[in-house]
Structure formats: structure tokens, C-alpha cells
Amino acid sequence: MHDRYAKDTDLLTFINGAKERHHWEFIYQFRKRDQCQRMAQAFTTMSLKPTALDYIYRPLGMLIMEAMIDQDKTGQYLSPWAFNCTLLEELLVEDRFESYLEYLHSFDAFCLRKIQERVVVHLSVSEGFGKWREELLGEVIEKMAAAVGQTAQGISGVLSNTKLLLEKLCLTLELDGDVEVPRDTLDSPLFSITTEWDRFVSCLLETLAELRLTLAKEFSQNIEVTKLLRVLPLKPQDCLFHKVRGCEKRCPFCKAPCAVQDTEHKEHRARLHRPKGLLSYTCDNSCSLSHMSCPADIAQDNLFANKDTESKPLAYRDYRTIFPDWSIPPEEPGNQTLCAYWRYVMVRFNERFAEEYKQKPANLPEEWEKITHEEALESLKELREKASDFMTLSSG
Numbered sequence: 001m002h003d004r005y006a007k008d009t010d011l012l013t014f015i016n017g018a019k020e021r022h023h024w025e026f027i028y029q030f031r032k033r034d035q036c037q038r039m040a041q042a043f044t045t046m047s048l049k050p051t052a053l054d055y056i057y058r059p060l061g062m063l064i065m066e067a068m069i070d071q072d073k074t075g076q077y078l079s080p081w082a083f084n085c086t087l088l089e090e091l092l093v094e095d096r097f098e099s100y101l102e103y104l105h106s107f108d109a110f111c112l113r114k115i116q117e118r119v120v121v122h123l124s125v126s127e128g129f130g131k132w133r134e135e136l137l138g139e140v141i142e143k144m145a146a147a148v149g150q151t152a153q154g155i156s157g158v159l160s161n162t163k164l165l166l167e168k169l170c171l172t173l174e175l176d177g178d179v180e181v182p183r184d185t186l187d188s189p190l191f192s193i194t195t196e197w198d199r200f201v202s203c204l205l206e207t208l209a210e211l212r213l214t215l216a217k218e219f220s221q222n223i224e225v226t227k228l229l230r231v232l233p234l235k236p237q238d239c240l241f242h243k244v245r246g247c248e249k250r251c252p253f254c255k256a257p258c259a260v261q262d263t264e265h266k267e268h269r270a271r272l273h274r275p276k277g278l279l280s281y282t283c284d285n286s287c288s289l290s291h292m293s294c295p296a297d298i299a300q301d302n303l304f305a306n307k308d309t310e311s312k313p314l315a316y317r318d319y320r321t322i323f324p325d326w327s328i329p330p331e332e333p334g335n336q337t338l339c340a341y342w343r344y345v346m347v348r349f350n351e352r353f354a355e356e357y358k359q360k361p362a363n364l365p366e367e368w369e370k371i372t373h374e375e376a377l378e379s380l381k382e383l384r385e386k387a388s389d390f391m392t393l394s395s396g
């Protein structure tokens with residue numbers, strides 16, 4: 001009887017002891033698991049998520065630009081001159097004085113604004129953005145999972161410092177993924193702890209899968225195009241602007257953009273000089289706006305004086321003595337069509353320009369008044385078609 005009691009007591013003690021061991025073992029395992037999860041989540045949030053977003057968003061600016069060029073049927077992005085002609089056509093259709101002012105005085109800003117408008121229109125109708133984002137998300141998560149697998153190879157058991165392995169993981173990812181992984185956060189004491197690598201790897205793969213789901217959900221939400229554009233490190237409007245900007249030199253007299261396309265050119269030429277009154281220049285000894293264009297001034301042997309000539313009069317035809325890298329052929333007599341565009345604009349907004357510049361309106365030749373909207377548009381089309389031989393001209 002006594003023996004039996006003693007055995008039962010031993011058993012009870014054993015059972016209670018085992019319960020307690022299980023209890024502490026459970027708490028230990030739970031804490032370890034909890035610690036691994038926290039570490040995996042922190043690493044994912046601080047290093048993997050920004051890397052994934054960078055991988056997804058970095059190429060989009062260029063992809064959007066290429067799609068816009070591919071889908072454009074007008075050929076406006078084929079050269080700086082083609083784009084300039086399209087802008088001039090749009091100005092004619094828009095028929096708004098303020099837009100002409102912006103074009104004449106802030107050409108680059110005007111181009112950039114017009115390009116941005118085109119990007120917004122493109123993104124509001126195109127499905128490319130969403131499709132690429134989804135594809136790139138799948139790609140980058142796969143690369144990350146593969147890098148985790150690669151880093152984990154040949155490692156098992158307890159690690160005294162997780163940071164070293166995470167650094168190795170970052171390096172593997174950078175080698176394979178063409179990305180840069182932010183890793184300053186690895187200096188946090190959170191990562192300098194003992195952990196079981198197997199357990200940590202499975203937590204990391206779980207948080208990667210969660211990251212994929214979270215981003216896919218974020219991407220599926222409708223967001224304003226302008227907000228989307230803000231997150232792109234390389235903006236499509238900047239890529240496109242760079243492509244259609246061309247030579248940045250402007251005519252020293254009328255500020256018309258140089259239209260020579262050859263990137264190595266040494267001699268600048270504007271395709272379409274404009275009446276100088278449009279830029280606020282007045283006739284000599286008068287306060288009425290000048291209707292003369294640079295080629296006409298050269299042909300008529302007129303004089304000019306400005307800060308480049310130290311205010312001394314110089315014949316236009318001698319302009320190369322102070323602007324040696326410019327070529328401005330004199331106007332050919334009787335050739336009206338080339339200038340129809342700006343002549344039409346000058347007639348249309350003569351009073352408004354005079355008011356804007358606080359001068360008197362230009363005294364315009366009678367035949368300018370007869371130029372129609374269609375003729376102005378036609379002259380532009382002609383210029384655009386004839387431009388291909390011109391645009392590759394260089395000083396040789």
C-alpha cells in the first residue's frame with residue numbers, strides 16, 4: 001500500500017514536472033518564433049520593401065516613354081523639329097494669346113508642360129502601367145525568394161549573429177537583381193541576436209509572400225495619375241523631354257530654337273525665325289513693334305545694336321563677327337510661304353502683344369492681313385515635310 005502511494009506520488013510529480021517543462025519549452029519556442037517573425041518583418045519593411053518598390057518603379061519612366069512613342073501615329077516624337085511643329089499646330093488650333101507668350105518666352109517650360117499633359121492622357125487610357133507593375137512585382141519577389149534560398153544553402157543550426165547573414169543576403173540580391181538594398185538598418189540591435197537560421201528563413205519567406213499580397217492589393221487600387229507619376233524616380237515626361245528637346249541654342253535675335261538634329265553640330269540654325277516684335281523688339285527710333293525677322297533684316301542690310309555689340313551699331317549681315325556659331329541665311333525675295341505662320345500670328349495678336357509689351361502695335365504689310373488660318377497651318381506642314389534634309393546639316 002505504502003509502495004503504491006509512493007509510486008503514485010512520483011508519477012504525479014513527474015507529470016507535473018513534465019507539464020512545467022512543456023510549458024516553459026512552449027514559451028521558449030513561442031518567444032523564439034516571435035523573435036524570428038519580428039526580425040523577418042523588420043528586415044522586410046526596412047530593406048526588402050523599399051528595394052522591391054525601387055525595382056518596380058525605376059524602369060517605368062522609360063517604359064512609358066517608349067510606349068508613347070510606339071503608339072504615336074503622328075510622328076511628333078521623331079525629332080525635336082517634328083515636336084516643335086506639332087506644338088505650333090496646336091497653338092494655332094488653340095488660338096490663345098497667353099499660350100503663344102509662354103511658347104515664345106519659356107520654350108522649355110512650355111514643352112515640358114505639353115509633354116506632361118500627354119503623359120497624363122496616355123496613362124489614363126493605357127493599361128501598360130498596371131501590367132508592368134504586376135509583372136515587375138512578381139519578378140522581384142521571385143528574385144528575393146531565390147536570394148534567400150541561395151544564402152541559406154549549407155547553413156543550419158544556431159547563428160550567433162543574424163546581421164552577417166542578412167548582409168550576405170543583400171549582396172546576393174544586388175548581384176542578381178540589379179538593385180541596391182538599403183542596409184543601414186541592419187545595425188539595429190534587433191539583428192545582432194542568436195537565432196535558428198531554418199526558423200528565420202521560413203519566417204522570411206512568409207513575410208515575403210505577405211509583402212507580395214500587400215503590394216498587389218495596393219497596386220489594384222485606383223490612384224490619380226499625377227500621384228502615380230510622383231512616385232516614379234525617373235519621370236516619363238523628363239525622358240520624353242530629353243528626347244525631343246534637341247539643341248538648346250536659341251537664335252541670338254529672335255530666340256527661335258536651333259533645329260539642327262546632328263548631336264555633334266558646330267553651327268546652329270533655326271528653322272523658323274519670327275518677327276521680332278513677338279519678342280517685344282521695336283522698330284528703330286519708334287515704339288511700335290517690329291515686324292522684321294532675322295533673315296529679312298540680313299537681306300535688307302539693316303543695323304542692330306545690343307549688349308553683345310557694346311551698343312554700337314552693326315550690320316545684321318555681319319552677325320557672324322559676334323555670333324560665329326550661328327548660320328542665318330538671308331530671306332529669299334518672294335518666298336512668303338515660309339513665314340506665313342508667324343505672320344498670321346502677328347496679325348492675329350498684334351494689339352495684344354503691343355499691350356503686353358507696353359508698346360505700339362506693329363505697322364504690318366497689307367499682304368500679311370490676307371494670310372488665312374489654313375495657309376498658316378499649311379506653311380507649317382510644308383516646313384515639317386521639307387525639314388529632313390535641313391535637320392542633319394552641320395558646319396562640316
Ligand SMILES: [Zn+2]
Nearest residue numbers: 251254273294
Ligand atoms: Zn532669329
Ligand SMILES: [Zn+2]
Nearest residue numbers: 247249258268
Ligand atoms: Zn544647335
